[in-house]
Amino acid sequence: xxxxxxxxxxxxxxxxxxxxxxxxxxxxxxxxxxxxxxxxxxxxxxxxxxxxxxxxxxxxxxxxxxxxxxxxxxxxxxxxxxxxxxxxxxxxxxxxxxxxxxxxxxxxxxxxxxxxxxxxxxxxxxxxxxxxxxxxxxxxxxxxxxxxxxxxxxxxxxxxxxxxxxxxxxxxxxxxxxxxxxxxxxxxxxxxxxxxxxxxxxxxxxxxxxxxxxxxxxxxxxxxxxxxxxxxxxxxxxxxxxxxxxxxxxxx
Amino acid sequence: xxxxxxxxxxxxxxxxxxxxxxxxxxxxxxxxxxxxxxxxxxxxxxxxxxxxxxxxxxxxxxxxxxxxxxxxxxxxxxxxxxxxxxxxxxxxxxxxxxxxxxxxxxxxxxxxxxxxxxxxxxxxxxxxxxxxxxxxxxxxxxxxxxxxxxxxxxxxxxxxxxxxxxxxxxxxxxxxxxxxxxxxxxxxxxxxxxxxxxxxxxxxxxxxxxxxxxxxxxxxxxxxxxxxxxxxxxxxxxxxxxxxxxxxxxxxxxxxxxxxxxxxxxxxxxxxxxxxxxxxxxxxxxxxxxxxxxxxxxxxxxxxxxxxxxxxxxxxxxxxxxxxxxxxxxxxxxxx
Numbered sequence: 209x210x211x212x213x214x215x216x217x218x219x220x221x222x223x224x225x226x227x228x229x230x231x232x233x234x235x236x237x238x239x240x241x242x243x244x245x246x247x248x249x250x251x252x253x254x255x256x257x258x259x260x261x262x263x264x265x266x267x268x269x270x271x272x273x274x275x276x277x278x279x280x281x282x283x284x285x286x287x288x289x290x291x292x293x294x295x296x297x298x299x300x301x302x303x304x305x306x307x308x309x310x311x312x313x314x315x316x317x318x319x320x321x322x323x324x325x326x327x328x329x330x331x332x333x334x335x336x337x338x339x340x341x342x343x344x345x346x347x348x349x350x351x352x353x354x355x356x357x358x359x360x361x362x363x364x365x366x367x368x369x370x371x372x373x374x375x376x377x378x379x380x381x382x383x384x385x386x387x388x389x390x391x392x393x394x395x396x397x398x399x400x401x402x403x404x405x406x407x408x409x410x411x412x413x414x415x416x417x418x419x420x421x422x423x424x425x426x427x428x429x430x431x432x433x434x435x436x437x438x439x440x441x442x443x444x445x446x447x448x449x450x451x452x453x454x455x456x457x458x459x460x
Numbered sequence: 461x462x463x464x465x466x467x468x469x470x471x472x473x474x475x476x477x478x479x480x481x482x483x484x485x486x487x488x489x490x491x492x493x494x495x496x497x498x499x500x501x502x503x504x505x506x507x508x509x510x511x512x513x514x515x516x517x518x519x520x521x522x523x524x525x526x527x528x529x530x531x532x533x534x535x536x537x538x539x540x541x542x543x544x545x546x547x548x549x550x551x552x553x554x555x556x557x558x559x560x561x562x563x564x565x566x567x568x569x570x571x572x573x574x575x576x577x578x579x580x581x582x583x584x585x586x587x588x589x590x591x592x593x594x595x596x597x598x599x600x601x602x603x604x605x606x607x608x609x610x611x612x613x614x615x616x617x618x619x620x621x622x623x624x625x626x627x628x629x630x631x632x633x634x635x636x637x638x639x640x641x642x643x644x645x646x647x648x649x650x651x652x653x654x655x656x657x658x659x660x661x662x663x664x665x666x667x668x669x670x671x672x673x674x675x676x677x678x679x680x681x682x683x684x685x686x687x688x689x690x691x692x693x694x695x696x697x698x699x700x701x702x703x704x705x706x707x708x709x710x711x712x713x714x715x716x717x718x719x720x721x722x723x724x725x726x727x728x729x730x731x732x733x734x735x736x737x738x739x740x741x742x743x744x745x746x747x748x749x750x751x752x753x754x755x756x757x758x759x760x761x762x763x764x765x766x767x768x769x770x771x772x773x774x775x776x777x778x779x780x781x782x783x784x785x786x787x788x789x790x791x792x793x794x795x796x
Contacts (some may be wrong), residue, residue: 370463
């Protein structure tokens with residue numbers, strides 16, 4: 209992209225696919241149901257694991273069993289079919305289901321040790337544990353339920369953005385945007401304060417305008433992919449519009 | 461890098477989705493700033509081959525209130541033709557529903573940044589007088605700014621002083637309302653032009669605080685839009701004068717002269733009635749202070765009056781004293 213090119217190419221704000229995990233989870237087609245649950249696990253297992261670790265102060269092994277157990281229960285008891293979008297948001301419903309499941313497990317401790325004949329999902333718990341350590345979260349610093357809700361909300365956003373980022377990385381090289389991806393990683397994904405555009409321009413041997421334009425492209429594409437992920441978690445356009453506003457504020 | 465830090469997430473949530481201007485004569489070049497409801501970009505006007513700045517809503521506004529606010533802001537600016545107010549060139553709506561207007565691109569620094577390099581008090585006060593001139597002009601056209609603060613003042617590359625961001629402006633004079641009213645939208649009342657502007661601005665609807673803490677008048681903070689008049693802007697000017705008289709970067713400088721402090725206090729008086737009635741009166745006092753004359757806001761004691769007299773006519777007094785001293789010495793020498 210040269211500095212003479214426009215900053216934007218005119219992508220729409222709404223993702224084109226309107227496939228919904230909530231609708232698919234109720235489908236009579238078993239393949240469709242499995243796909244819905246795959247998407248749901250991918251988006252929620254890390255937030256659920258971290259939430260259980262912190263809120264219930266569970267050690268890693270026990271939190272792993274509880275996370276596995278929760279998703280098995282979600283599947284076996286078909287909990288998603290009871291979700292009513294008009295009453296709450298999907299992630300609130302899932303968090304409350306997780307609360308109820310863990311409390312029940314604590315109450316009937318030893319009823320059946322998870323990990324025996326239970327189904328095991330291939331989840332990278334060591335990565336989740338590493339993230340928790342990287343965040344250096346002290347459970348005592350989030351004492352109230354509201355704070356745990358906020359924490360879960362934040363982790364859900366982190367998980368959603370991570371999924372969008374994975375897709376963005378797959379999407380960028382074929383689209384001939386390696387430089388935009390590198391800039392995006394250096395600036396938008398910087399762990400702390402990002403370098404200036406001028407510094408980026410110098411490092412990547414580009415003009416500042418090119419940096420601006422390529423970052424604009426990358427952000428637009430990332431946002432499009434994040435919205436696609438989000439859309440798949442919403443059952444209606446209204447819910448999606450609402451969630452999109454929460455996620456991106458005035459920029460939605 | 462799979463783990464996204466909290467800062468990265470905040471950045472991704474904030475990141476702009478740039479608007480699509482491909483159907484217009486403008487090409488976006490660079491994101492400049494973001495306020496509560498809109499963003500400003502540097503762009504190129506392809507027809508006239510010149511740089512412009514474009515202010516645009518962050519999202520389409522189906523309710524129409526924000527869009528109408530931005531349209532009104534553009535119309536207010538278009539009516540206020542003054543060297544201290546950035547001229548508007550164009551306005552419109554993108555196919556995605558986002559309203560925008562195009563204005564002159566101003567290259568320069570915000571006042572607070574500019575002041576860091578200006579050490580002379582008279583120079584800073586002369587700058588303040590130019591701000592007063594612009595605000596006074598707007599008042600004469602029946603328009604209140606309502607968000608005067610350093611971040612909304614730009615000093616251009618050639619020393620031009622521009623009062624920016626008229627998004628919270630309030631139209632007082634009914635005579636001008638007709639010219640601002642949109643052709644298709646009826647406006648039974650004309651409250652604030654928009655709900656939010658630069659970061660730090662407290663944004664609101666009628667009846668709630670509107671302005672920026674630290675610079676907004678008590679009546680604005682109380683949300684009493686009916687009692688907001690030109691003296692509310694005078695309050696903000698008083699606060700601005702305090703900042704300009706002793707900018708944060710010059711904290712080690714000598715304290716503000718008492719007369720100037722009294723001017724600040726009178727302009728930023730808590731009680732509406734205790735302030736200057738017009739910006740021109742405030743400007744007059746500042747000018748008199750610059751000239752070393754007495755100011756209406758400060759009652760001097762004898763010592764202060766003598767000191768001011770001395771400072772104003774310092775050169776002449778020193779000449780006379782030297783002359784008298786020499787005459788005395790000459791007389792003593794002659795007697796010997």
